[in-house]
Amino acid sequence: MQIELRSIQLTASLENNTEVAEFILRELSNAPQLQGPLLITFTLVYLISVAGNLGTIQLIPLGCRLRTRAYFSLSDLSLVGFGCSTAVSHKVTAGFLAGDKVISCSVGAARMFFLSAFATVENVLLAPTA
Template sequence: MAPVDLENMTMVTEFIILGLSDNPQLQAPLFLVFLLIYLITLLGNLVIITVTHADLRMHTPMYFFLNNLALTDICCTSTITPKLLAIFISGDKTISYAGCVVQLYFFMGFACTEDLLLTAMAYDRYAAVCNPLRYSLIMNHRVCVLLAAASWIVGFLPSETITASVTRLSFCSFNVVDHFFCDLMPLLKLSCTDTISTQSIVFVVGALMAVPAFSVTLVSYTYIVSAILRIRSTEGKRKAFSTCSSHLTVVSIYYFSLFFMYMRPTSTYSQEQGKILSMLYTAVIPMLNPIIYSLRNQEVKNALRRVMGK
């Protein structure tokens, strides 16, 4: 990369977020679509949190982690969607440098927290299927609280490291973010200085956190599938698989989008692919999680009826 004369260039104090479309006629429909997605996300996840707290029968490890996952989904999508809705309705696409950095920090923090919570949920399903007689001992209340707390605390450590690295980059006169929020890869593409150190940090963080988390999930499901195949009755297999299929579906979509988005060089990054994948884990997955995990679950339906009856 050729050296950049930073002294003769104006450093940016704000960014312009292009959003999803420049077509004025699409702004109102896009606003309505994302508002509906956001409201469904909030309603679905708040229902999960309310029901799991109100019904004592739902005070189990699986629903404890689901409760934390619902809270993470609310926080993650709320970091992105309100600003996007404001862009659609007002047309003001500017965001301050500080606001952009804060958005990046919280988005990555909540995304990493969700990654670790999904891993804890995979271990919980492993304990339930493979060690049913010792399940209450393995996943006791103290262990559940420690796993959840560790997910929230450790989840923000990579975000702090990566965000600090981004703040050391220089953004000169190029301030147009071809995305719908301040995501990492579009910001790296804008930097007028060498980003190799930041990219290296991203890969190291991925190797130290995302890869081990994915490995634990993969190993857990290897044992789960093996245990299910050893069950003789068809009904037993169906019940065992039903407790894991929803989580496995969400994990597959989640890891596919994140690995494809971040674990590759910026030279191969496509803006359009980035927007589509980002919509998956910032809007679609948080909306679908309550439906996939719980709203099709008879236990949650029964608990909702009991809570509404009260």
């Protein structure tokens, strides 16, 4: 009796060819009774932030004593604060309203880009004051 052994060569690909098309956003709370109060809280915080920033931007050019470089820098910072809060909050409130917990990669990358850009501009504006 003769046994013949043949070597079998298997090549395994170590590459991962899966593509991530979207992210699932985790909830702050799984309790349905907290969705309403959280929606109201986030909406109020966003509206107060927008009202304060846009009010500052509109009031500075109107006041005669407020037409100095310091107040124009404050107006620029208010514009950046408006951009930061707007870049983040819409998806959170949409998640509470519609239950939409999925965000595509391109939309997430765009939101991250704008948030990073506004934060960078804010740091550049604040750097000379330090």
